[in-house]
Amino acid sequence: MMWTYCFLAFIVFLILLIIYLFTHKKTKGTKKPFRFVVWGVGILTIALFAAACILPADNQNESLSKQESTEYYRISTAINNGKFDHILSDIDKLFPPDKDLNSIRQTNRFMLLRLYYEKTGDTKKEKQLLTETSKNSEIMNDDVTKGIVEERLKELK
Secondary structure (H helix, E strand, O other): OHHHHHHHHHHHHHHHHHHHHHHHHHHOOOOHHHHHHHHHHHHHHHHHHHHHHHOOOOOHHHHHHHHHHHHHHHHHHHHHOOOOOOHHHHHHHHOOOOOOOOHHHHHHHHHHHHHHHHHHOOHHHHHHHHHHHHHOHHHHOOHHHHHHHHHHHHHHO
């Protein structure tokens, strides 16, 4: 977030500097207040840039994403290895079955559940999952997921 402020301050500084240079060229001098504004914004830009470099980045979202991907990998590996103990509860803990999930998390939940149903041979629940997913416009916007759903539904019919 700090980089955004730094970038915006830099853009404002550049705009003011260009205006300053044009007015300086035309009038062979500029008014003192305008000169103070240009240099003030320049110093503010340097201060924001220094703060953006020194202050730590907000890595909380990144660490959650890393934990989520590690857990996703663990669950998919367990499914592929045939260890089905507590898999459905693990999927529900990682990606709760509510509609508040964003499309990426919904897709990840769908992939894990589809893999689980395919490996366990539960075609009835897999077909139900595929039918529900085909009605979800957020997930079906992705071409890969759409292709998987359509192909698997054809196979199950």
